[in-house]
Amino acid sequence: MRQIFYLVRQNLKRKPFRTWLMIGGIFLACATLFTAAILSKGIQYTLQTAGERLGADIVAVPADAREEALSALISGSPSTFYMPLSLEEKVRKTRGVQQTCAQVYLRSLDAACCVVQVALVGFDPERDFTINPWVLQKTAEPLQNNQLIVGAKVISAVVGTPAKAIGQRLMFMGKPFTVATILEPTGLGTDYTVFLTMDMAYRMTEESPLYPVPVKRDQISTILVKVDAGTDPALVAQSIEQNIPELKAVTANQLTRSFSRQLQNLVDALFVAGGIFSLLALILAGNLFALSVRQRMRELGLFRAMGAGRSLVFKLIVLEAVCIAGIGGFFGILAGFAAVYFGKDIITDMIGNLYMWPDTGYFLQTALTGMAASLLAGILGGLYPACRISGCEPYEAIRRGE
Amino acid sequence: MIRVETLSKQYKGVDVLNRINWRVEDGAFVIVTGRSGGGKTTLLSIVGGLTRPGEGKVFIDDADIWQLPEPELATLRNRKLGFVFQFPSLIPTLHVLDNVLLPIAFSGRNPNVEDREFAGSLLEMVGVTGKDDYSPSQLSGGQQRRVAIARAMINRPSIMLADEPTGDLDEKTEEEIMRLFQRINGQGTTVIMVTHALGYVKSGLAYTLKNSRLMPYEESEVASGSCAGEGEL
Ligand SMILES: Nc1ncnc2c1ncn2[C@@H]1O[C@H](COP(=O)(O)OP(=O)(O)OP(=O)(O)O)[C@@H](O)[C@H]1O
Numbered sequence: 001m002r003q004i005f006y007l008v009r010q011n012l013k014r015k016p017f018r019t020w021l022m023i024g025g026i027f028l029a030c031a032t033l034f035t036a037a038i039l040s041k042g043i044q045y046t047l048q049t050a051g052e053r054l055g056a057d058i059v060a061v062p063a064d065a066r067e068e069a070l071s072a073l074i075s076g077s078p079s080t081f082y083m084p085l086s087l088e089e090k091v092r093k094t095r096g097v098q099q100t101c102a103q104v105y106l107r108s109l110d111a112a113c114c115v116v117q118v119a120l121v122g123f124d125p126e127r128d129f130t131i132n133p134w135v136l137q138k139t140a141e142p143l144q145n146n147q148l149i150v151g152a153k154v155i156s157a158v159v160g161t162p163a164k165a166i167g168q169r170l171m172f173m174g175k176p177f178t179v180a181t182i183l184e185p186t187g188l189g190t191d192y193t194v195f196l197t198m199d200m201a202y203r204m205t206e207e208s209p210l211y212p213v214p215v216k217r218d219q220i221s222t223i224l225v226k227v228d229a230g231t232d233p234a235l236v237a238q239s240i241e242q243n244i245p246e247l248k249a250v251t252a253n254q255l256t257r258s259f260s261r262q263l264q265n266l267v268d269a270l271f272v273a274g275g276i277f278s279l280l281a282l283i284l285a286g287n288l289f290a291l292s293v294r295q296r297m298r299e300l301g302l303f304r305a306m307g308a309g310r311s312l313v314f315k316l317i318v319l320e321a322v323c324i325a326g327i328g329g330f331f332g333i334l335a336g337f338a339a340v341y342f343g344k345d346i347i348t349d350m351i352g353n354l355y356m357w358p359d360t361g362y363f364l365q366t367a368l369t370g371m372a373a374s375l376l377a378g379i380l381g382g383l384y385p386a387c388r389i390s391g392c393e394p395y396e397a398i399r400r401g402e
Numbered sequence: 403m404i405r406v407e408t409l410s411k412q413y414k415g416v417d418v419l420n421r422i423n424w425r426v427e428d429g430a431f432v433i434v435t436g437r438s439g440g441g442k443t444t445l446l447s448i449v450g451g452l453t454r455p456g457e458g459k460v461f462i463d464d465a466d467i468w469q470l471p472e473p474e475l476a477t478l479r480n481r482k483l484g485f486v487f488q489f490p491s492l493i494p495t496l497h498v499l500d501n502v503l504l505p506i507a508f509s510g511r512n513p514n515v516e517d518r519e520f521a522g523s524l525l526e527m528v529g530v531t532g533k534d535d536y537s538p539s540q541l542s543g544g545q546q547r548r549v550a551i552a553r554a555m556i557n558r559p560s561i562m563l564a565d566e567p568t569g570d571l572d573e574k575t576e577e578e579i580m581r582l583f584q585r586i587n588g589q590g591t592t593v594i595m596v597t598h599a600l601g602y603v604k605s606g607l608a609y610t611l612k613n614s615r616l617m618p619y620e621e622s623e624v625a626s627g628s629c630a631g632e633g634e635l
């Protein structure tokens with residue numbers, strides 16, 4: 001067997017360029033497919049988590065400000081839109097609604113603290129079910145008036161890790177706050193939102209020169225809805241809109257879908273690229289390999305004349321193909337692994353909304369699958385030329401190879 | 403002993419070998435001549451287990467070689483037969499010593515120190531020394547031919563089949579190689595050699611392949627002398 005490996009190695013070294021071309025083709029195919037698989041899984045996780053972390057099944061916003069409201073929810077762009085508090089009561093009475101809570105959005109501000117413009121949102125810590133479950137450090141005590149909960153991307157870029165932001169002092173509209181805790185990323189607007197108590201939110205508009213007319217305490221911006229277990233949020237959203245024409249009700253799915261489409265496009269593009277690369281790699285490597293075997297017919301015939309059995313020649317060729325595919329696959333997967341693993345943050349930055357990555361187990365599983373697939377491709381690629389050549393009589397092979 | 407019985411081979415409906423009966427005793431030195439395209443290589447490769455005959459049988463030491471299962475035929479080629487081809491046949495990716503050791507690798511074991519020493523002595527015998535790690539392309543044609551002879555002998559075959567081993571070599575080298583085969587034969591190895599070097603015809607049993615038939619050399623000369631033309635009765 002050692003001798004066979006030696007022969008294979010010597011032969012692969014004979015035309016290094018051709019060998020590297022074959023390996024390179026398989027490398028590219030494996031690298032892109034691996035990356036696509038990991039990203040796609042990450043996106044799947046991200047969407048799932050985003051839905052969960054939104055906390056609410058439905059978000060109801062004023063129908064007349066729906067564009068503005070949706071963009072605030074999805075991307076956190078600071079905006080102001082209001083509706084009467086009384087609508088919350090109506091929503092709560094809709095069939096299928098289990099729980100509601102309201103939030104109030106304040107005008108945008110360029111906070112000195114932060115990289116991006118942030119939205120200031122007041123919520124009711126006593127009744128909230130959308131924020132508290134996703135804070136980084138949970139405390140039993142409800143949020144105080146002088147405390148904030150900040151979204152994952154609000155200041156983490158400034159202080160490094162999100163956890164370091166806790167305890168930071170920040171000024172908003174001339175009032176000092178401390179950061180009580182940080183929200184886990186959602187990929188939605190909450191990543192760029194600063195949450196404070198509703199009471200404080202109203203008080204700030206009353207006292208800030210930015211608000212000549214303060215937001216009244218019976219005005220709210222959004223109503224977050226949790227539906228009864230087993231009820232379809234889409235149906236509930238429909239009946240909310242029917243019963244209360246002033247409202248536009250959006251389900252969590254609809255919200256996450258807005259960015260899932262963008263992410264999905266990316267993954268699709270990667271898969272298409274991976275598919276094309278694979279196809280090209282298979283055609284390229286397959287042809288080059290078949291050619292290299294054909295050019296060696298004479299030599300392989302000589303091997304058999306010297307007493308190499310048909311099965312040995314067969315093994316020799318298949319092993320060679322497997323080596324090429326294996327090396328290409330191994331390094332391709334390694335490159336994909338490295339790209340995703342070390343490039344995580346860059347990718348997250350580039351495609352802001354992707355923040356969940358599959359665990360190491362999935363990485364390994366995908367790597368093994370990819371490896372197995374490329375070895376299999378090698379075996380299949382080697383099989384045909386191997387069959388053809390080992391089916392020949394030795395002298396026939398020698399003659400034809402001349 | 404090699405025994406060939408009613409051996410025929412056709413290519414595209416044309417007889418190359420026609421009902422040949424032949425016997426080669428152990429330790430014999432046999433020379434086969436004949437016109438180019440007469441079927442000498444075909445005969446040798448059928449006897450050497452490299453080309454399947456159309457009809458007839460080839461026995462080597464009482465084994466009907468074309469009835470053997472493929473692995474056994476491969477083993478026979480590996481252990482009992484040494485084949486020297488008409489054309490350069492060294493493996494270009496392996497250097498000289500590895501080329502010589504190659505048949506050992508095909509016998510299913512890794513060459514050991516003794517094998518290496520034996521390979522060295524064979525290379526010495528064929529007169530290619532100090533070039534163990536040369537690649538074939540760095541050797542002259544005659545040297546390549548001689549390395550191929552050394553390679554054919556590495557498994558100590560009892561039969562050497564040599565197809566025009568002196569083909570395109572100068573007279574002096576031709577003589578050296580002929581002497582080499584005589585030496586090999588002197589050690590007890592049966593040698594069947596295809597050659598056009600008629601000067602050596604006398605040195606062994608000589609046959610001519612003519613009109614797809616194998617006949618003793620002298621006799622064929624007489625036959626061609628008496629029967630004018632190719633006409634057959
Ligand atoms: N595989 C093949 N297919 C078709 N024809 C073949 C094949 N092998 C040999 N022949 C034909 O059989 C005839 C004998 O060929 P062979 O090589 O045995 O001749 P030879 O006596 O060795 O000639 P030379 O002295 O030139 O080497 C030739 O006419 C050749 O064209």
Ligand SMILES: [Mg+2]
Nearest residue numbers: 442443488565
């Ligand atoms: Mg010939």
